[in-house]
Amino acid sequence: MDEVNLKNSNIEGLIIQPLKQIIDERGSVMHMLRSDSPVFKQFGEIYFSTIKHGVIKAWKKHKYMTQNIAVPVGKIKVVIFDDRVGSRTYGNLLEIRTGTIKYSLIIIPPKVWYGFEGLSSFDSLIANCTTLPFDEKEVERVESVVSFIPYIW
Numbered sequence: 693m694d695e696v697n698l699k700n701s702n703i704e705g706l707i708i709q710p711l712k713q714i715i716d717e718r719g720s721v722m723h724m725l726r727s728d729s730p731v732f733k734q735f736g737e738i739y740f741s742t743i744k745h746g747v748i749k750a751w752k753k754h755k756y757m758t759q760n761i762a763v764p765v766g767k768i769k770v771v772i773f774d775d776r777v778g779s780r781t782y783g784n785l786l787e788i789r790t791g792t793i794k795y796s797l798i799i800i801p802p803k804v805w806y807g808f809e810g811l812s813s814f815d816s817l818i819a820n821c822t823t824l825p826f827d828e829k830e831v832e833r834v835e836s837v838v839s840f841i842p843y844i845w
Contacts, residue, residue, distance in 0.1 A: 703774045704781040705801030707731055708788065711762060713795055722795060724762045725821050731799055733758055736824035742817055743768060743810035748845045750807020750836040757830060758823040759800040766816025767791030770798055773805040773841045785843055791816060805834075805841055 709731060714721040725732055736757065743749060743766075750771065761770070770788045774781045789811065790796050800806050810816050824830070836845055 702781055702784045703772050703786050703801075703804060704776075704779045705799075706772060706786065706804070707797075707799040709797045709799070711795045711797050722762070722764045724764075724819060725760050725797060731760075731797070734823045736822040737826060738819070738821045739826075740817060740819055742815040743808055744815055745810045745813050747810045748807060748836045749809075750845065751805045751838065751841060752807070752831055752833045753805045754802050755830050755832070756802050756824060757826075758802060759798075759806070760821040760823075761798045761800065762795065762819045763791040763816055764795070764819060765792060766810070766812035766814060767793065768811055768816050768818065769809040771807050771809075771843055771845075772800060773843065775805060775840065776803050785841075787843075807836065807845075809845060 712723040767789065768791060770790060771785065772788070773785045774783065776782060788798060790798060791812065808818065
């Protein structure tokens with residue numbers, strides 16, 4: 693399910709925005725997030741992580757932090773599940789494929805579960821510009837298979 697051309701999704705607060713790439717014979721420039729963008733909230737920190745082919749990094753959610761994710765190298769699957777009581781999209785699940793080819797900014801709001809799976813034959817690179825500096829007390833993690841999230845990796 694390639695939903696990367698949507699501005700809003702079936703998860704309340706989640707935004708998927710195609711990103712600009714400038715490509716020529718020398719290489720490319722890949723935009724991610726600007727402070728004057730209407731989707732920019734605030735700056736916490738930027739970090740990069742890699743994920744190997746077939747590896748699953750799931751599940752986690754942040755209490756207060758918004759994730760601004762882009763994948764400039766490779767391809768990944770992002771799965772998001774909304775278990776926020778009172779959310780208009782409670783119980784909804786969304787699967788997104790993104791990466792170099794369908795280069796997009798995925799803005800994951802606080803309090804929703806998400807996870808990644810590496811889809812490229814090589815390590816994919818995930819760039820994350822968060823709204824708050826990382827704090828271990830602010831994040832919750834569970835195993836990749838749990839009964840309350842209706843998804844099988």
